[in-house]
Amino acid sequence: MASKIPESANFDEQFLTCPVCMLHFRDPRVLPCLHTFCRECLQEWATKQQPLECPTCRTQVSLPDQGVDGLRTNFYVNNLLDFAAVKKGAGPGVSCQVCEGKGEGARSWCVQCAVLLCESCTNTHRRFPTLKGHQIVTQENLEASEGVPSSFQRKAFCPEHEDQVLTFYCEPCQTLVCVACTVVDHRPGDQHNPLKIGSVAERKKRDLQKLIANVAHREKDVRDTLKEVEREISELPTSADAAIEQATAYFDQLIALLQGRKEEVVTEIVSRRQEVGKCLETQKEAIEFELTGLTSASEFCKQALEHGSDVHVIEDEGQARQRVAELMTTPSDLTARPSQVVFSEGTAVAEFGDVVTRAGCVQIKVKVDASNCSVEIKPAVEGFSNVSLLSTVDKNGQLCSVLKDDVTATLTDPSGQAVPTQLQEKGRGLWEISYTPEVTGNHSLEVKVNGGSVAGSPFDVRVQSMDTPVLTIGRYGSGEGEVSRPTDVAVDMDGNIAVVEWGNERVQIFDARTGQSLRCFPVDGGYPFGIDTDSSGQFILTFDF
Structure with missing residues (x-):
């Protein structure tokens, strides 16, 4: 061999x-x-x-x-x-x-x-x-x-007996030994069990085959992943160049909008300057014409007073009075007129800077396994806003963010009509799918990530009438999960429902999804009446004495 x-x-x-x-x-x-x-x-x-x-x-x-x-x-x-x-x-x-x-x-x-x-x-x-x-x-x-x-192999000699070939394996000692060792230091007995190398080697070979089989599956996965990573490395320049092109086009559009607005504002300033200038010139001409008449009348009167005889004064006074009356009857408009063209910032530069910092977002697209993603369907009521929760995870099952364009959610009512839906990422890998169904009955919600259907999609969404309870909590009594004379409810920071019981003088916490009782604690000091939570999640109670 x-x-x-x-x-x-x-x-x-x-x-x-x-x-x-x-x-x-x-x-x-x-x-x-x-x-x-x-x-x-x-x-x-x-x-x-x-x-x-x-x-x-x-x-x-x-x-x-x-x-x-x-x-x-x-x-x-x-x-x-x-x-x-x-x-x-x-x-x-x-x-x-x-x-x-x-x-x-x-x-x-x-x-x-x-x-x-x-x-x-x-x-x-x-x-x-x-x-x-x-x-x-x-x-x-x-x-x-x-x-x-197979014959081309050096024989292994015993380190204790250099002229002896290793021919046995002592299992308790896990040591290769020679014939001489089996007579002296590794004599068969309770503490030593020398076996021929051939039989042990055959067993070890089978063990090695098992190791190879155990490694093979993982090795295949690693090799496949390595090929995928190499492919993604080769595709990275293309995706990055495409992102650069998209970003450049996006900001070029923004720049074009700003440049267009700038030109509009400058053109409007020039137009308003012409309008204001024309108005001021008209007012100036009217004022100058009136001033000329007033100056002429004043000079005429002064000349009559200084140089005219009594006869002249008597004769000129009437003419002067008539002229002044004419001037005073039709005076020029001296009220304030538009005199300046100013620019007013519609949006402050600092505020616009904040908007600019949010213009465009660079994200690293993570490989998401749609079959590992999950959707939590919550009870729905006609005419009310309802949500379902989507969790996006990577190949290792860890929550990860994906681009909004890579997630689609389509809800159809019993007749096949589409119901408008909205997607919003509430946290890393957590999405809210919100919708307001208008009819009761079984709806179908299809959710896809990166073009692949989420496990279980399409989902059945049962929409109930607003007169039908979505969740029933407790029954009458004083035991666990039972309530007596409930007076108020509140929602804690974990989304559970806290019920204050006047009859049992306690607060009981229920799971908002299943209605199961989670825990309860007694209340001393009177009959509890109202309940709420503060910013730290602590319950605040009011009492009826």
């Missing part, structure tokens, strides 16, 4: 190179996070940071008591290194590393001795009793193999 390995072009780089030193592994050791590095590289890395972090995944690692030397050796990488060396060295013209080329070229490889052998040395090697158990891999096997042959 052969283990598949990558093509030779990527063989060294992907499997045989240490990520730290970027050289072929030297004594490869495996961290608990299953990443492999050279022993020396890990020792140097451990001196630079505490606690130790994996150089690849940054997972914090707890080293065994022996430090890096206590980490497991990656035998698979060692096998690959040996195999790569043999594949490279067993080619034509390569001499035997034992007889140094005195015979024919190298034809095989001793796994334990890690040397290339010619055919003659191979036969000699096999005849030595102490070398009889060594694994010989021929050139034919190497050339015919697409991967690493």
Whole structure:
């Protein structure tokens, strides 16, 4: 059996190179996070940071008591290194590393001795009793193999008995042992149970298959999510550019509106200036004409007084009196006229600034799984405003905001006529769907998020008559859920209904959705009559003495 390995072009780089030193592994050791590095590289890395972090995944690692030397050796990488060396060295013209080329070229490889052998040395090697158990891999096997042959593996020797191969596994100790260990330190009994490696390995292989199966589903989800994230990364520039175009067009429209209004106001100012100027010029001409007449009359009278004889005065006084009477009969209008054109701010700059800061909103669109979203249908009454609550969640089930345009809610009455609905986000991922049905009967509410139907949509909304109780709370009595002579109700901060009972001298809290009693507390000091809540949620009671 052969283990598949990558093509030779990527063989060294992907499997045989240490990520730290970027050289072929030297004594490869495996961290608990299953990443492999050279022993020396890990020792140097451990001196630079505490606690130790994996150089690849940054997972914090707890080293065994022996430090890096206590980490497991990656035998698979060692096998690959040996195999790569043999594949490279067993080619034509390569001499035997034992007889140094005195015979024919190298034809095989001793796994334990890690040397290339010619055919003659191979036969000699096999005849030595102490070398009889060594694994010989021929050139034919190497050339015919697409991967690493199962026989091409270094034998693992016991650290306590260096000439003994590890052939048993002591389960209580969870340690690989040799035959000698089973006689001395791991003798079968109550504390030790050495088993042949083959049977234990088969069980471990089944366990590894289960681990692979357990990882496979999550790995698929992660790979799918990774592809989705990569797709979203590739689409991000497009969506951002589209958002920039939309924002630019939006603000260009606002700027155009302001520019248009500016031109209208400036044009109106110019027009009003012409109107006011014309009015003032007309008034000026009339005043100047009257002033000329008054000045002329005054001068005439002065001349008659200063230079005229009595005869002249008598003769001119009548004419002067007639002229002054004419001037005083039709005087010019001296009342105030529009004299200035001023600009008045319809909206203060500061107020407009607040509006501008709310003009346009940048949001990050979250991937919402419509099938995980939910809608809570509340009882509805004809002619009254009613609401249903929508919760939008992401793929992980966490509440998340979505764009209003991505949410649609359509309510139809029993006859199929659409009922106007309104959507309003009340909090992160929480939406109110409000509507006022005009007829009784079963209505249908279809809710979609990002074009996908919410789980359970369309929903049945039963609209009752205004004369039919939507919720009945309690019955007569003094037990839990029973009431006696209720006098007032209030709604607490959690939306529950608090009922004050004059007969039982207590306050009982009911669930507003189910009508079930949640709790109650007695009231001392008289007969409770009224109830309300303050801003902190505390109940305020009034009493009837």
